[in-house]
Amino acid sequence: MVLIIITGGQVTPEIETPHSATILDVKRGIEERLNVEVERQTLWLDEIMLQDEDIVGNYFPQRYGVLRLSVTPLPGEPKCIIWVRYKNEHLGFVRIRETIMVVDLRSKIERRWGILSNMTLFHLDTEMIDDRPLSAYYNREFCS
Missing domain, CATH: 3.10.20.90 (Phosphatidylinositol 3-kinase Catalytic Subunit; Chain A, domain 1)
Incomplete structure (x- = not known):
């Protein structure tokens, strides 16, 4: 092996x-x-x-x-559905392109749900870093 x-x-x-x-x-x-x-x-x-x-x-x-x-990026840069959970509560989802930066996702979550900017974002048990694109976390499950 x-x-x-x-x-x-x-x-x-x-x-x-x-x-x-x-x-x-x-x-x-x-x-x-x-x-x-x-x-x-x-x-x-x-x-x-x-x-x-x-x-x-x-x-x-x-x-x-x-x-x-x-x-390889998805053709046409489609929007992806990102499910948002905060303190074990499912808030809902946001639609966002896989090529945007994590900081932009953070801003969208803040605007939609009023969550403070001191939140930590995770994907696949990995903490997401603001200056990275979402695609760096292989977040493509719900893109269309």
Whole structure:
């Protein structure tokens, strides 16, 4: 088995896979963990773009490895639905583009619900940083 650490965004998932698995298998694992469609994923080992049919063990004969994930933006910059919860209470949702900055999402939440700016935003148990785009957190579950 190989433990693959996926970098590229603010969320860094780990995926365990057999040496005999293909890069496509790894992408399917990423889709399962991050909700990023396989077709939008490109995996890189240093400056080498890996192909779906490549075998994991050819790149990582050892027990772990690091791959960088880049995600193709959705065409037309559609708006995404972001569900907002505050102190374990579901407030509702906002529609916002995946390319906007976290600080802009924070402002929209403040305006809509009057929540103070000292709130902390999380996605997939990762604290979101204001000067990063939402896309850095693979927040694409509800984009259309």
